[in-house]
Amino acid sequence: MLTLSPPESRTPWTAMAIAAGAGLAAALLILWIVGDGMVAAGFAAVALLVGGGVVAARSLPSRTTPQAPAIDWSLMRMLADASADAVAVTDRAGRLVCANSAYEAMFAGLPTPPNLPLDDAAIARLGNVGRAAWRDGAAAGSGLAHGGQTLDVAITRAGGDRIVWRFAPVRDGERPVVDLAAMVAGEAGERLGAAGVMVVAMSPEGRIAGANRVFRQRAMGAADAPVEGSDFARFLHSDARGLLRFDREGNVGTPLRLVQLPQAVGEAQLLVALLDEEDAGLPATIGSNVAAHVRALVSLLPFGLALVDRDGRFAHMNDAFARAAGIDAARPPLYPGDLVVREDKGALADAVRRFSGGAAQSADIQVRLAARPDEPLAIALASARGLGDAAVILSLRESGEEGQLKQQVMQATKMQAVGQLAGGVAHDFNNILTAIIGHCDLMLMRHSPGDSDYDDIQQIRANSNRAASLTRQLLAFSRQQTLRPQTLQLPDVVSEVSALLTRLLGETVRLDVRHGRGLGPVRADPGQLEQVVVNLAVNARDAMLATNPKGGGTLTIETFAVSAQQVRRMADEVLPVGDYSALRISDTGAGIAPDVLPKIFEPFFTTKEVGKGTGLGLSTVYGIVKQSGGYIFAESPAGEGAVFTIYLPVHHAVPELAAAKPAPRPEKRGDTWGSGTILLVEDEAMVRAVAERALTRQGYKVLTAENGEAALELLEAGERPDLLVSDVVMPLMDGPTMVAKARERYPDLPILFMSGYAEEQLRRSIDLDHVAFLPKPFSVQQLAEAARAVLDDS
CATH class of the missing domain: 3.30.450.20 (PAS domain)
Incomplete structure (x- = not known):
């Protein structure tokens, strides 16, 4: 901190000494000139009296100039x-x-x-x-x-x-205003100034955020004069005839024409003042005779603007609007509704009609452009008054990289939501399959091979197992399946599956395998990774045979290393910077259509004929890759086939923390009979009935409860059970919560959890001592073996 001190003041005695010395000098000078000692003595006495008066005056307190208080x-x-x-x-x-x-x-x-x-x-x-x-x-x-x-x-x-x-x-919410002000004061404002246009960006309250040099020169008299933060209205005035002029120019200045263009850029508005020196008698409002000026102005603006007349037709649009709408500016459409998809034509036409009739100042409407139907965006509409034949202003921003990133985020969000839905469907479907498979097993116990119903029951059971494989694919897509990851090399995985691929591809499709150098190890489930390669290869084979049934094509599988520097140069918004081992599978087919490419990973979406595909192949691939911590990208270059690239992060060996003890896997035993009491807790009545009958047939005494609260009541009223078999996800009170309360009464009670969700998804909630897990759907034999294994281990 720096402060300034006032100069030191002279004391009264110093002033008196100066006065006495001056008087003595004057007396000596008089004595030398006149030669009279009396006259010289008189001069000395007068000097002493003046000095004494000065001392007395300086000694009195000052009443006129009080000292300013010191600043703390x-x-x-x-x-x-x-x-x-x-x-x-x-x-x-x-x-x-x-x-x-x-x-x-x-x-x-x-x-x-x-x-x-x-x-x-x-x-x-x-x-x-x-x-x-x-x-x-x-x-x-x-x-x-x-x-x-x-x-x-x-x-x-x-x-x-x-x-x-x-x-x-x-702040982030104020940045659009700052960006607009910088644009007006920058190159865009210079271009408008070269055409004689004064442009000002201001807040809705009328405070100037930025202006070009032409406005500063006319309003302030200097091209570099500061106007930011000032009230725009104070620079203008209107005379008795209503003509608008600059305040500093008075009534002799050139009348101005003022056009206000509301923009959907945060809270900022763009105000453009046009100067017309040809006719000073025109009113301040722009009329139809200056429509050419308005069109020239709109063409100069760097953001997308279009003018619509009262009949709902385009009167003019600039190049930025045409680029954002994905149309040819040389051949624009006739109506705004021609820009959007059929479903949005009516809403846009109604909005244009409402604003052309003098509706509110501005508003936004969500539409989908015909050029990009999968990317909803907002069109800003404003009622235009005094712009000649124009009645409505349309504003559209060009998306560019921001729009692409937004589309990627929307796609990822949609895939996550569909994945959650798929996981819930798989859970409910597994409960149904558990009941079907269980009843089939119970029926097979009463029928022997050769009976008339035996083959039918076996067929039902086989179809149920096939349906169970579909639910596993759904769980793979939703990233909720159980993985057994290992540290492995991608070339080894491709080598293991190459022989199978040769048989699957057939004689007309050639397999070309290329391995790069320096690949780092990855952490993944080898079986699931092989399924990824097989699914992508089979899809590529079908695409090539559909294009060229006789000639086939070439399927290329490549593995290569990708360093962090290469990822940084790619500048991809989705792929984090790091070291990866990559797997690329490409074919020589016709490729993937641009409108199909964003949907290929969605479940049940397929371009194959009915009965030739379930639409879960690529969904499974996507789920396995994402659950393994990797990234998958699909491309279809023009004139080439489809290219799928998978990036798996390089696994760096680190000391692993002590992992939770895995649930004991039931071993197959010849004798599954047992004795004791089992408490069965299951909210699905059909699953509870099958499990109760299966365990009762094995010799156990079975107590059933439909939820966690009922199970706790049985534990309070009855004897201690030998085993607690419970579903994990139940209404009101889930399985882990119920088990925690039961363990307060019986700390060493063995637990067997069963669920239609994957074990990995539930591991955090069921990570308890003496707990085993049985995934649904299960057979009667599997339930009996799991119960016997838990009782034996306890």
Whole structure:
């Protein structure tokens, strides 16, 4: 902290000594000139009297100039630190006298504003704003780039001779306003200025956020004059005839035409003032005779704008609007409804009709463009008044990379939601299959081979097992299946499955396998990874044979290493930077259509004929890869076949934490008979009935409960069971919660959990001592073996 001290004042005795010396010198001079001692003595006496009067006057207390109170700079520093913004105070000489901690952290070394670590243009702008604050008492600026963030500055003159500088980072919600202000003050504003157009970006309250040089020159008299933060209305005035002019030019200035274009850019609005020097008698509102000026203005704007007339037809659109809509600007459509899909034509036409009749200022409507039907976007509509034949303004932003990233996020979200749905369907389906398979097993116990019903029951059981494999595919897609990961090399997996692929592909399809060097190990389930390769290879074979039934084609399987530097150069928004081992499978077929490519990983989506595909192959591939921590990308270059690339992260060996003891896997025993009491808890009545009959036939006494609360009541009222068999997911009280309460009464009670969800998904909730797991669907024999194994191990 730096403060200035006033110069030291002279004492009264010093003043008296000076007066006495001056009088003595005057007396000696008179004595030398006149030669009269009496006259010289008189001069000396007068000098002494004057000196005494000065001493007396200086000794009296001053009543006219009271001393200014001293400033407590420590208190000022404490108050400044209470602000989250960077605050600094400078004096009249431009010296830094106080700064808070936020200022010190933002600008290292405590530099004195405006000489801050900014670029030359920003320092010049900051100096202009500071001079405006010294002159007007307050001023503001925005768009100062520093340290990767954008700053707003507010400058206030305080105490008459001190300046308070406040710097605040722009928040995310305010960034659209700053971006718009920078665009207006930058190249876009220069282009408009070259055409004689003054452009101003302002907030809805009328505060200027940015302006081009032409406006600054006309409004302030200098092209670099600061106008940010000022009220736009104070620069204009209207005369008795209603003509709009700049206030500084008075009534002799050229009348202005004002066009207000509301933009859906945060809360900012774009206000464009057109200057027409040809006819000073025109009203301030633009009429049909200046439609050419409006079209020229719209064509110059860097964002997508289109004008629609009162009949609902396009009157004009700029190139940015055509690019964003995916149409040819040279051959634009006739109506706005021609831009969107059929389902959205009516809504857009109604909105255009409502705004052409003078509806509210602006609004947004969600539509899907015919050029990109899978990407919903918002079209901003505003009622246009005084723009000649134009009645409605349409605004459309070009998506570019932002739209592609948004589409990827939407696709990932959709896949996650479908995965959760698939997992729930698989759970419910497994309960049904458990009942079907269990009843088949019970019926087979009463029928022997050769009976008339035996073959039918076996057929039902076989079909049920086939349905069970479909549920496993659903669980794979939803990333809820049980994986047995191992550390392995991708070339080894491809080698293991190459012989099978040769038989699957047939004689007309050639297999080309290429292995790269330096591949790192990956952590995955080898069986599931082989299923990925087989599914992709079979799909590629079918695609090539559909294109060329006789000639077939070539299936290429490649493995290669991808370093973190290569991933960084790829600049992919989805793939994190890291080391990967990659597997690429490509074919020479016709490829995948662009409208089909975003849907290929969705379950039950297939382009094959009815009966030739379930639509779960690629869904399973996607689920296995994602559950293994990898990433899969599908491409279809023009004129080439489909390309699938899988990136699996390189596994680095680290000391593993002590893993939870896996649930004991039931061993097949010849004798599954037993004795004792089993408490069976299952909310599905059909599964509970099958399990009760199966365990009763094995010699156990079975107590049943339909939920966790009923099971706890049986434990309170009855004797201790030898085994508790329970479903995991149940309403009201789930299995793990019920088991925890039962263990409070019987700490060593053995538990057998069963569920239609995968064990890996439930591992955290069922990670208890003396707990085994039996996945659904299961047969009567599997239930009996699991119960006997748990009882034997306990």
